[in-house]
Amino acid sequence: MDITRTAEWQALAEHHRAIEDQTLRTLFAEDPERAARMTGRVGDLLVDYSKHRVTDETLRLLVALAARAGLRERIDAMFRGEHVNTTEDRAVLHVALRMPADEDLVVDGQHVVRDVHEVLGRMRSFADRVRSGEWRGHTGRPIRAVVNIGIGGSDLGPAMAYTALRDHTDRELTVRFVSNIDPTDFAEATRDLDPAETLFVVSSKTFTTLETLTNAAVARDWLLRGLGVDDAAVARHFVAVSTNTDAVRDFGIDPENMFGFWDWVGGRYSMTSAIGLSLMVAIGPEAYDELLAGCHAVDEHLRTAPLEANVPVLLGLLNVWYRNFFGAQSHAVLPYSQYLSRLPAYLQQLTMESNGKSVRADGEPVPTATGEVYWGEPGTNGQHAFHQLLHQGTTLIPADFIGFGEPAHDIGEMHDLLMANMFAQAAALAFGRTAEEVAADGTPPSVVPHKVMPGNRPSSMILAPRLTPGVLGQLIALYEHVVLTQGVIWQIDSFDQWGVELGKVMARELAPALTGAEPVAVDQDGSTAALVAEYRRMRGR
Numbered sequence: 001m002d003i004t005r006t007a008e009w010q011a012l013a014e015h016h017r018a019i020e021d022q023t024l025r026t027l028f029a030e031d032p033e034r035a036a037r038m039t040g041r042v043g044d045l046l047v048d049y050s051k052h053r054v055t056d057e058t059l060r061l062l063v064a065l066a067a068r069a070g071l072r073e074r075i076d077a078m079f080r081g082e083h084v085n086t087t088e089d090r091a092v093l094h095v096a097l098r099m100p101a102d103e104d105l106v107v108d109g110q111h112v113v114r115d116v117h118e119v120l121g122r123m124r125s126f127a128d129r130v131r132s133g134e135w136r137g138h139t140g141r142p143i144r145a146v147v148n149i150g151i152g153g154s155d156l157g158p159a160m161a162y163t164a165l166r167d168h169t170d171r172e173l174t175v176r177f178v179s180n181i182d183p184t185d186f187a188e189a190t191r192d193l194d195p196a197e198t199l200f201v202v203s204s205k206t207f208t209t210l211e212t213l214t215n216a217a218v219a220r221d222w223l224l225r226g227l228g229v230d231d232a233a234v235a236r237h238f239v240a241v242s243t244n245t246d247a248v249r250d251f252g253i254d255p256e257n258m259f260g261f262w263d264w265v266g267g268r269y270s271m272t273s274a275i276g277l278s279l280m281v282a283i284g285p286e287a288y289d290e291l292l293a294g295c296h297a298v299d300e301h302l303r304t305a306p307l308e309a310n311v312p313v314l315l316g317l318l319n320v321w322y323r324n325f326f327g328a329q330s331h332a333v334l335p336y337s338q339y340l341s342r343l344p345a346y347l348q349q350l351t352m353e354s355n356g357k358s359v360r361a362d363g364e365p366v367p368t369a370t371g372e373v374y375w376g377e378p379g380t381n382g383q384h385a386f387h388q389l390l391h392q393g394t395t396l397i398p399a400d401f402i403g404f405g406e407p408a409h410d411i412g413e414m415h416d417l418l419m420a421n422m423f424a425q426a427a428a429l430a431f432g433r434t435a436e437e438v439a440a441d442g443t444p445p446s447v448v449p450h451k452v453m454p455g456n457r458p459s460s461m462i463l464a465p466r467l468t469p470g471v472l473g474q475l476i477a478l479y480e481h482v483v484l485t486q487g488v489i490w491q492i493d494s495f496d497q498w499g500v501e502l503g504k505v506m507a508r509e510l511a512p513a514l515t516g517a518e519p520v521a522v523d524q525d526g527s528t529a530a531l532v533a534e535y536r537r538m539r540g541r
């Protein structure tokens with residue numbers, strides 16, 4: 001089925017032509033109940049989607065499209081553990097990572113929930129031992145620094161959550177994240193650490209990733225050189241998180257010190273698997289459990305709420321509305337919380353690695369636009385940088401505002417001012433300022449057009465009482481399911497990532513030419529060959 005040829009898609013296209021010029025000003029003026037009606041709740045999150053360029057009819061048509069695309073069936077199939085990641089022939093079960101221990105799910109002969117809780121139990125006891133000082137380094141000193149080595153989904157989730165939950169962390173413990181193969185990353189992360197008190201968590205689903213294995217090898221050298229001992233010290237200073245026991249053993253880490261997960265956890269969906277180990281050490285098992293419970297609350301909402309009242313489904317459908325009918329190319333994430341500064345980066349992998357596809361799951365070309373570019377910065381910083389374009393630029397960019405009732409640090413009126421800015425930005429984007437309103441201020445006529453704010457720029461407002469581990473879990477699951485919704489409409493496999501493989505292979509092939517071990521291949525393209533030659537000159541090779 002070509003989704004764009006269905007009656008449901010055609011109805012939306014026609015409806016779009018009919019309402020594309022309607023303004024949010026008019027929609028709000030004509031309907032005092034709009035904000036109340038277009039606000040959903042999931043867990044602790046209040047999601048106001050009234051400032052979107054939609055009517056009740058738009059939402060009805062979008063839900064009809066979702067039904068036609070088989071969204072409910074796909075959600076159910078995912079929860080049952082069917083192989084909805086078709087190109088890799090795998091189940092997609094990150095939702096099982098947050099199921100309570102008394103749930104029973106057997107998939108492909110595996111007792112999924114039982115296995116998840118077995119690993120969680122080991123993680124808890126490890127985290128407690130590190131936090132209490134019971135886990136000792138090779139020289140008998142307690143661990144004071146934990147360094148997670150991983151990249152992509154093995155870094156972004158725990159790194160984002162660590163920053164987000166800084167206020168919930170054990171401040172006696174230094175927790176750092178090394179991801180980049182740029183040696184600067186490792187050097188800066190370890191420059192003031194004492195090897196005797198440092199524990200490395202090597203996190204890699206495959207345990208074959210060049211960046212992670214290189215950084216892990218460098219870390220092992222750093223540790224052994226620092227302690228002046230042999231490999232025996234590795235056991236007290238390295239643990240692994242992976243699905244690949246053999247590769248972990250080959251690296252020299254005892255599988256006893258390995259925390260496993262499974263191929264049905266995609267890298268970018270893995271932050272609630274053992275990949276969250278460094279986070280659990282930082283915030284403690286209880287807070288980590290709250291995070292899992294937050295995810296589970298939203299998972300259950302996805303599974304049980306009707307599509308028309310299903311918050312992540314509605315947000316995903318709104319994204320489809322802008323991407324496919326308004327031609328929006330990007331989506332801004334604007335957390336009004338400094339603690340969420342890494343959320344946009346985390347969401348970039350989640351959304352763009354999932355839905356940046358141009359072939360459908362059945363191998364046919366996608367007949368319409370797919371994944372948007374996600375980007376963002378915490379407010380109010382973004383206001384003084386790129387909001388000008390959001391307000392008056394020629395591009396439509398839907399935005400998510402995320403804010404909290406209670407601040408972690410209540411200092412004077414600062415939080416009220418922060419939130420006033422958030423609410424004001426969303427209102428200014430939606431309702432703008434007309435030429436008449438600008439002129440009424442006494443603005444000179446020649447300046448009036450420059451001060452007109454066109455408005456009609458859509459946004460969602462996500463408001464929660466406070467940024468707790470549970471609320472963070474809810475936000476994570478919310479976005480995961482937004483991504484799922486869009487992927488189902490576009491009929492793509494949101495759980496593979498073949499597009500990142502070629503670059504990895506080419507880098508491995510090119511590396512010997514850079515080090516001077518080999519000449520540049522004769523069939524290398526002219527541009528790359530010239531750049532490599534220049535690089536070698538710079539390096540004196």
Ligand code: F6P
Nearest residue numbers: 151152153154204205206209267
């Ligand atoms: O860049 C591709 C990717 O496979 C991501 O999907 C993944 O999160 C990341 O690399 C890291 O992979 P691994 O956990 O296997 O080291």
